[in-house]
Structure formats: structure tokens, C-alpha cells
Amino acid sequence: MGRSPCCEKAHTNKGAWTKEEDDRLIAYIRAHGEGCWRSLPKAAGLLRCGKSCRLRWINYLRPDLKRGNFTEEEDELIIKLHGLLGNKWSLIAGRLPGRTDNEIKNYWNTHIRRKLLSRGIDPTTHRPINEAAVPASQESITTISFSATSNSKEEKITTTTTTTAADVNLIISKEENKSPARSERCPDLNLDLRISPPSYNHHQAAEPLKTGGRSSSSSSSGTLCFACSLGVQNSKECSCSSNGIISGSSSNSGYDFLGLKTGVLDYRSLEMK
DNA sequence: AAGTACGTCAACCGCACGCTG
DNA sequence: TCAGCGTGCGGTTGACGTACT
Numbered sequence: 001m002g003r004s005p006c007c008e009k010a011h012t013n014k015g016a017w018t019k020e021e022d023d024r025l026i027a028y029i030r031a032h033g034e035g036c037w038r039s040l041p042k043a044a045g046l047l048r049c050g051k052s053c054r055l056r057w058i059n060y061l062r063p064d065l066k067r068g069n070f071t072e073e074e075d076e077l078i079i080k081l082h083g084l085l086g087n088k089w090s091l092i093a094g095r096l097p098g099r100t101d102n103e104i105k106n107y108w109n110t111h112i113r114r115k116l117l118s119r120g121i122d123p124t125t126h127r128p129i130n131e132a133a134v135p136a137s138q139e140s141i142t143t144i145s146f147s148a149t150s151n152s153k154e155e156k157i158t159t160t161t162t163t164t165a166a167d168v169n170l171i172i173s174k175e176e177n178k179s180p181a182r183s184e185r186c187p188d189l190n191l192d193l194r195i196s197p198p199s200y201n202h203h204q205a206a207e208p209l210k211t212g213g214r215s216s217s218s219s220s221s222g223t224l225c226f227a228c229s230l231g232v233q234n235s236k237e238c239s240c241s242s243n244g245i246i247s248g249s250s251s252n253s254g255y256d257f258l259g260l261k262t263g264v265l266d267y268r269s270l271e272m273k
Numbered sequence: 274a275a276g277t278a279c280g281t282c283a284a285c286c287g288c289a290c291g292c293t294g
Numbered sequence: 295t296c297a298g299c300g301t302g303c304g305g306t307t308g309a310c311g312t313a314c315t
Contacts, residue, residue, distance in 0.1 A: 038300060055284065090303060106282050285307070
């Protein structure tokens with residue numbers, strides 16, 4: 001079918017942004033706010049594609065961005081989140097305040113991949129490269145892979161957790177009440193509610209998410225640790241079982257949707273569009 | 274000192290999805 | 295219901311800096 005180009009390429013600049021272009025973009029967004037990226041360049045007097053403006057703002061000019069090296073804590077968090085979410089960089093970025101998906105993606109490809117390889121861990125599967133050295137039956141590895149199904153209406157999340165004896169397979173439909181597999185296998189699981197920008201938990205719980213999320217009960221229901229969210233209790237990853245905390249508000253348990261301790265890394269403060 | 278290889282990261286590209294008329 | 299539009303996402307590219315020979 002084909003789509004119309006996002007902008008008139010013949011009259012747009014490409015490549016590195018100049019200081020003047022940055023200033024124009026910043027000034028315009030300060031005055032008018034984000035949004036309407038398609039019309040923004042013209043309104044701001046920029047010879048740039050709207051997508052380019054958006055990217056420049058999100059990845060570089062946004063005032064709340066944290067510049068500088070990643071901390072060891074952030075490294076480990078990224079590794080853990082990548083193990084859970086795969087290459088869902090935007091979701092991972094949502095858990096790292098001040099970091100962008102592009103930044104994390106680059107950092108992953110340049111640093112963390114190598115770091116994992118040096119540890120003997122396959123950065124794609126998060127399993128030991130030499131499986132014989134550490135039998136899967138003894139290693140607690142949690143892998144979530146997202147894959148689009150043929151009808152593209154449904155997103156499968158297949159979770160294989162090799163803990164003591166648990167194998168969990170989840171098929172989570174994007175559409176509520178359309179996931180018999182979920183209700184049968186994991187009656188209490190509502191994972192699709194939990195994969196969301198953190199701010200929604202507190203400020204925008206009533207607003208449905210773009211990423212197929214639903215907001216029905218995420219703010220009022222209990223928050224499980226990551227392992228329990230996957231239906232794997234008493235696993236090595238389970239943090240709440242030892243505390244006896246299965247239900248209760250996140251402020252009580254101190255864990256967010258992935259079982260990440262709140263307060264260790266504060267939630268992203270910016271408004272997620 | 275010069276040339277080459279490698280690493281990093283900003284930016285681009287194409288696709289998919291949600292919204293709207 | 296469907297097509298078009300706007301936006302967001304993930305993969306890839308290419309310019310630039312640094313390390314190595």
C-alpha cells in the first residue's frame with residue numbers, strides 16, 4: 001500500500017544538529033509543549049523532519065535526561081530487565097529514570113553485551129554459553145520473549161523459568177478477556193497490566209496504555225515481586241514470599257511491577273506520552 | 274607521525290500500532 | 295469497516311574519537 005513520507009525530504013536537513021537548531025527546538029517546546037511533531041518543524045522554523053525533532057528532543061534535549069556513565073546498579077538493572085523483556089528498550093528505559101531507549105540500546109550493544117559474554121552468559125538468551133558447565137536445571141534463569149503472532153492482534157509472551165521445578169508458559173493477549181490460556185494457567189496473573197511506565201501506577205492509572213495495557217486494577221491491586229508476577233513463587237527470584245508479602249500496595253511491599261525495589265532507583269519523573 | 278582498526282553514540286529508516294474521520 | 299495520519303519503537307548506519315600498529 002505504501003505510506004506517504006513523514007515529511008518533505010527534499011527540504012529537510014539531515015545529520016548532526018546545530019546549536020541554533022537545538023535552541024529553536026527547545027524554545028518552541030518550552031513555549032508550546034511536546035506533540036504535533038509533524039507540524040512542529042515548520043512552526044518552529046526548523047528545516048527538519050518531525051521525527052528527527054522528536055528524536056532529538058527525547059534523546060538529547062529533554063531537561064530531565066541524566067547524562068554521564070551508567071552506574072553498576074543501572075548495569076545490573078538493565079541486564080535483569082533485558083532478561084525479562086528482551087529488546088523492549090522503551091520498556092527498559094521506562095524503569096531507568098533519565099535514560100532513553102536509544103541510550104540504553106547503544107549501551108547494551110557496546111558495553112553490556114561484552115560484559116555478559118565475559119561472564120560466559122549469552123546476551124540474547126541470558127543463559128550460560130556453555131550449558132554443560134551450568135545445567136539449566138540448577139540455574140535460575142528467567143527469560144521472556146515477545147513475539148508477534150501471525151494475526152498481529154495478539155502478542156505472545158512466552159516465559160520459561162528454570163527454577164527448582166517450575167516451567168511456566170504464559171500467553172497473554174493484548175485484549176482483556178481474550179486470554180483463556182492466561183486465566184487457565186495463571187489465574188491470578190495480570191502481567192499485561194504491569195508492563196507500563198511507572199508513572200502510570202501513581203498518576204495515570206485511569207488512562208489505558210498504548211502498549212496494550214489496561215488500567216483496570218493496577219493501582220489498587222496488590223503488587224507482587226517479579227517472580228510471583230510470573231507465577232513462580234518460592235523461586236530464587238521471589239522476594240515477597242520470604243516476607244510473606246503477596247498482596248498489598250506497592251508502598252507496603254516496596255516493589256513495583258517487575259519486583260524492582262522502589263526507591264533504589266526512583267521512577268522516571270517525566271510525563272510519558 | 275601516519276595509517277588503520279575499533280568503539281561509541283547520535284541520527285536515520287522503515288515498520289507497526291492506535292486514533293480518527 | 296476502512297483508509298490515512300501521527301507517533302513510537304527497534305534495527306541499522308555513519309561520523310567521529312581513540313587505541314593500536
